Structure formats: C-alpha cells, structure tokens
Amino acid sequence: MFFSLFQRQKTFTSCEWLEHGIHFNIDGLYHCCEYFHGGTNNFPVSNVLPNNNYDYKKFFKEKKIIRKNSRKGIISKRCIDCPHLTNKKWNKSIDNIITKIAISSFSKCNASCLYCSTSYNKKYYNSLKDIHIFDFLKKCYKNKIITADCDIEWGGGEPTIADEFDEIVNFLLDNSFPLIKVHSSGIKYSKAIERALREDKCDLIISIDSGTSELYKKIKGVDSFNKVIENIKHYQSVQNNKKYQVVLKYIILDGINDTKEDIINFFNCVIDTGVINVRCDLEMKWCLQNKNNNEKITKMFELMKFMQEYAESKNIHYAYNTQADFIIKKHKNLYEKVFM
Ligand code: SF4
Numbered sequence: 003m004f005f006s007l008f009q010r011q012k013t014f015t016s017c018e019w020l021e022h023g024i025h026f027n028i029d030g031l032y033h034c035c036e037y038f039h040g041g042t043n044n045f046p047v048s049n050v051l052p053n054n055n056y057d058y059k060k061f062f063k064e065k066k067i068i069r070k071n072s073r074k075g076i077i078s079k080r081c082i083d084c085p086h087l088t089n090k091k092w093n094k095s096i097d098n099i100i101t102k103i104a105i106s107s108f109s110k111c112n113a114s115c116l117y118c119s120t121s122y123n124k125k126y127y128n129s130l131k132d133i134h135i136f137d138f139l140k141k142c143y144k145n146k147i148i149t150a151d152c153d154i155e156w157g158g159g160e161p162t163i164a165d166e167f168d169e170i171v172n173f174l175l176d177n178s179f180p181l182i183k184v185h186s187s188g189i190k191y192s193k194a195i196e197r198a199l200r201e202d203k204c205d206l207i208i209s210i211d212s213g214t215s216e217l218y219k220k221i222k223g224v225d226s227f228n229k230v231i232e233n234i235k236h237y238q239s240v241q242n243n244k245k246y247q248v249v250l251k252y253i254i255l256d257g258i259n260d261t262k263e264d265i266i267n268f269f270n271c272v273i274d275t276g277v278i279n280v281r282c283d284l285e286m287k288w289c290l291q292n293k294n295n296n297e298k299i300t301k302m303f304e305l306m307k308f309m310q311e312y313a314e315s316k317n318i319h320y321a322y323n324t325q326a327d328f329i330i331k332k333h334k335n336l337y338e339k340v341f342m
C-alpha cells in the first residue's frame with residue numbers, strides 16, 4: 003500500500019511525445035516530430051518495410067523501453083535541452099496508449115516551396131508511394147490504443163492529395179475526435195476539411211508567406227495564389243461558431259519576404275479573406291544557421307515586433323509557431339529588450 007502510494011506520487015522527466023507519441027514519416031516511424039529540437043526524431047525507430055508498411059511491433063517495443071527508462075531517470079541524449087521535457091507526475095503506467103499523432107507518411111505536394119525539406123529533389127519525393135495507415139488507426143481505435151481525445155496533426159506532403167486523407171478525416175469525425183490539425187497548401191479544396199470546419203473540429207493552417215501573386219510564386223514555386231485565396235475564403239465562410247479555425251501562416255525568409263511592405267501586403271491579403279488568425283514562423287535552416295548570431299536575431303525580433311503590432315492594430319489574433327517560439331525562448335533577453 004505504502005509502496006504503491008509512493009509510486010503514484012513519484013515525479014520524473016519526460017515529454018508527451020516520449021510517453022505517448024507516434025510520428026508516421028516517409029522513411030519510418032518516429033517517437034516525435036519536433037525536428038528542430040533534434041530529439042528522438044533524428045532517426046526512424048522502425049524503417050519502412052519492403053512491403054511499404056511500418057514495423058509497428060518494433061516501434062511499440064522501443065516505446066516501452068523509452069517509458070521504462072524515463073521512469074528510471076534516463077532520457078535520450080538527443081532530447082537534452084528540448085523545452086518539451088517536463089518534470090512532473092506522469093502517469094506511471096507504461097501501457098501503449100497513444101495521445102499524440104503526427105502524420106506525414108507521404109511526400110507528394112502540389113506546391114514546391116523554397117524552404118521545403120524535399121525541395122532539393124522534388125521529382126523523387128513526388129514519385130514516392132503513400133504509406134497507408136488507415137487500417138492501423140482503425141485497429142488501434144478498436145483496441146483503445148488511441149482514444150478520441152488524441153491530438154492529431156497532419157502535415158506532409160500535401161494532406162489533401164494523400165490517398166487516405168478524406169477517409170481518415172471522415173472516420174475521425176464519425177468517431178467524435180475533437181480536433182484535427184491540418185497543414186495544407188490550400189491549392190486543392192477539400193470537402194473533408196470543409197466538413198471538419200463546419201463541425202468545429204479542425205485547425206486548418208495554410209502558409210502563404212506573401213501577399214501578392216508574384217511573391218507567392220517565387221516562394222511556393224507554383225502560380226496558384228488566386229486559387230489559394232479563393233479556397234481560403236470558402237473555408238473561412240463555412241466555419242460554424244468559431245471563426246478562428248483557419249490560420250494563415252507567414253514564414254519569414256531572409257532577403258525574400260522580410261520587408262515591412264511584404265508584411266503589410268500579407269495583412270491586406272489576410273483581411274481580404276476574412277481570416278482573423280495569423281501565425282508567424284521562421285525558416286528552420288535560418289534558425290539553425292543563426293541561432294547564435296545576436297545581431298541577426300535582434301533584426302529578426304524587430305521585424306517580428308512590427309508584425310505583431312500591425313496585427314494588433316488590425317484586430318488580428320497573432321501567435322508564433324515552433325521555430326519562432328524556440329528562438330524566442332533561446333534568446334529571452336534579446337527578445338525582451340526589443341519587445342519591452
Ligand atoms: S523531449 Fe523534445 S525532442 Fe525529445 S521526444 Fe520530446 S519533444 Fe521530441
């Protein structure tokens with residue numbers, strides 16, 4: 003009795019991904035999708051098998067070892083310094099329960115962004131076959147390995163052109179999953195996303211990074227600005243009660259879209275679509291190259307401050323995404339100097 007009480011009270015360091023996360027990637031299954039923190043995401047736990055499927059058994063075996071280790075105070079070296087590590091009273095059970103899912107089991111995309119990790123060999127990535135995960139998800143749901151409060155984030159490639167996208171989204175909606183986050187180029191209109199928005203169960207994030215057709219084409223590699231704006235307007239109009247589920251993202255790219263004029267053009271475009279939710283982010287490569295360059299970081303913070311103040315002046319809700327958030331946390335003092 004005393005022993006089990008002690009066990010219940012014990013705190014240890016871990017993170018939601020280590021405990022309960024699964025990331026379906028094009029080269030295998032990973033324990034997390036936080037690329038920027040260089041954690042357990044550095045390598046796939048189980049590679050894609052020759053039959054174009056995943057080795058789920060191997061993944062769950064390793065997950066169990068990770069959970070056991072964190073309870074003994076052992077954390078992977080690749081997780082050190084990650085802000086997601088938390089010391090708290092985690093659930094002591096090491097059962098296979100999945101509460102965080104990231105899906106990028108396909109690499110096809112209808113855009114060709116300058117900053118995409120696949121940009122160096124687009125033809126190859128667009129030719130890869132999707133790895134199908136719907137049967138596995140259904141099985142996990144049936145066996146209560148994933149439950150309806152699971153956090154699901156869909157990236158890619160472009161989700162709307164993935165083979166199983168509509169089927170999976172409809173399955174999740176039919177089974178009352180509360181929220182599906184989708185990162186889309188916005189080029190293809192999706193009826194499944196429309197349904198999820200109508201039912202208040204979708205965060206749709208579209209990164210347009212520009213406010214003019216010319217700049218859009220330069221960054222995204224395709225001439226689809228007008229089509230995307232039209233689709234955004236439609237998505238925005240079908241939302242039910244909450245009007246903030248469609249999010250437009252702006253990734254600041256050094257020397258490409260980093261003038262005040264570029265940012266004002268972007269906000270004019272946001273206002274035209276009726277969207278009231280904006281996220282600012284930084285390019286991952288830029289962050290890795292400049293994370294210790296105080297001069298460049300200060301200049302970037304000044305631009306981010308301008309962006310934030312402009313958003314506030316237009317009553318647009320504004321927040322930061324992963325990379326920007328990381329740089330802010332890492333350079334707290336510089337950030338406070340610029341923003342205070
Ligand atoms: S601690 Fe960070 S890097 Fe490690 S698994 Fe968690 S989120 Fe990923």
Ligand code: SF4
Pocket residue numbers: 111112113114115117118119120158159160186187
């Ligand atoms: S929309 Fe996303 S997946 Fe497609 S090219 Fe751009 S960054 Fe890559």
